[in-house]
Amino acid sequence: MAPARVPLPIRLYSAAANLIAPLAYRRVSAKLKAQGTSPSRLPERMGHASANRPDGTLLWFHAASVGESLSILRLIAHMGAVHPDWSFLITSGTATSAQVVAKRLPPRCQHQFAPLDTSSAMRRFLTHWHPDAAIFVESELWPLMLSQTHAAGIPLALLNARISDRSARNWKRAPKTAAHLMGVFRLIHTQDTRTTLHLHDLGLTHAQTGQNLKSVSGPVPYDNASLQKLRGTLKARPLWLASSTHPGEDEIMLAAHTALLRDHPDLLLVLVPRHPERAPTIQSMIASAGLSVARRSTGDDITDETQVYLADTLGETGLWYALSPITCLCGSFSPVGGHNPYEPAYAGSAVLHGPLYANFAQTYPEFDATGGAVEVADAPALAAAINTLIKDPAALTAMREKSRSFVTAQEDMLDHITHDLCLALDLAKTE
Structure with missing residues (x-):
């Protein structure tokens, strides 16, 4: 079967993203540097890794910023305890998220800044890390990041998905584009039934209401x-x-x-x-x-x-x-x-x-x-x-x-989420 034709809006977006990549990198790197990020880590935004890929199974989690990044730490710790031979990579885009997450990284877990959504940055990132599975959190969905990860044969899941009524109306104006982007996910867990219904309206009937990851994130640490x-x-x-x-x-x-x-x-x-x-x-x-x-x-x-x-x-x-x-x-x-x-x-x-x-x-x-x-x-x-x-x-x-x-009362959901991810992402054989 021939691959589905990429919708025109995504093709236009891809061309524009690749064209403005140098300008985008200058802007985001200047912002990160101003917020105290080490210059040695700035090239991560162009897909240049600043750490080695660990041996064995590697799960990549991508989150937008602080709240989303923190929400997955307890899940990663739980998965790591169940599977002591697995390693984990977290990517996010902000300096604050990097600083906060660095203080709370679970065992065998490291952080990198997310690559910009360009073909070259994503190619470098995936070539170096080549994760066994990719788990995206909430609504940080970049077209090239999704499509190139999917094209590399890496199974994807979306956790804590949340779509506002306004965003849903926008998605429904371009249903083919929405289905193309969201269709790469083997598993979609939403935060609420409203989001689930919005995704079902787009034809993504495998989306199901799941547990809000923030409910199992555990107490906020303090001195x-x-x-x-x-x-x-x-x-x-x-x-x-x-x-x-x-x-x-x-x-x-x-x-x-x-x-x-x-x-x-x-x-x-x-x-x-x-x-x-x-x-x-x-x-x-x-x-x-x-x-x-x-x-x-x-x-x-x-x-x-x-x-x-x-x-x-x-x-x-x-x-x-x-x-x-x-x-x-x-x-x-x-x-x-x-x-x-x-x-x-x-x-x-x-x-x-x-x-x-x-x-x-x-x-x-x-x-x-x-x-x-x-x-x-x-x-x-x-x-x-x-x-x-x-x-x-x-x-x-x-x-x-x-x-x-x-x-x-939410604590036992960590086992359920782990089990669902393992089944959907072809990781069940290692359970």
Whole structure:
């Protein structure tokens, strides 16, 4: 049978991608270098490996950025424990993802920057690494990366697939292109039934709703010495956490905290902006609200007078989840689509969130139904929910236990995901 004709949009894309490759490389390498990436690693973006391929079976995982990269580490660790003769390669495109993943790499696993989506970069990458299977995560789907990997005879799978309604409408305008790209995957696990239905509409009937990898990613690590120091400073002082705030949400958090201080004058708010570079603006906002602030990045101590602790550092999210009994998870009061609710749940923190959580459209309602999380609409509702939990320690304890139970119930899914991948990717013979 003759191979299926490549759709015109993909042929045009391929020609354009190869033509602008030198300019694209200059731009991405300059950005990586500015973010502290070693110059020796920049050529990885053109497919030049900076490490040797290990002997034996090699599984390649490709993820877009930090969240997606971290979501697969526990799966890789599990697969590595089951198959001690396997090795693993993670690729991603951002400097932050490389820095964060480097601190948490499982045994026999290494990171490389993903090659640019050009014929030459992909050819060099695949010639050097030639993985036995490729697993893509979420929605980081590059046409040449997919087509050349498939053409090399490497079986592919897609995990944690998520397609918004808007993206689905765009895909349906070019169904042949969508089917050509997505048809290379032997296995497609989606995050939610909405994505599954969208893919079925495109003719990809083998797509099935799977487990969200973020549900089995495990607790976010933290420095225990820092946790004990903070607990010693705070003693029995009540606190709550506003995690991953975006513009427009800091005002909501501060309004809720101001209301809470009337009944709980010693209450501390730990405010963690999603992007620490916004800290000066937020600090001014806190001062304008008439609240006293200490800022972590500048080494300010928390005193009895501190009402807001601005935690504007990277890599300490796990510390704040472990410290706080109550977490308001932001990105859900603005059109961001919500952030990963499994992280505070693993720490046993009761979770409050806003009504905008399209990124976790199935997860948040399930979490709410367990009693470990509660949706609140605005600042008054948020203040009322926190006030209730502070005044009723037994209710708070129960909510925290339900939060932790929500994620521990997901643990056995690692075995199921591993089994499905092995079968679909012709790896079953090594189980």
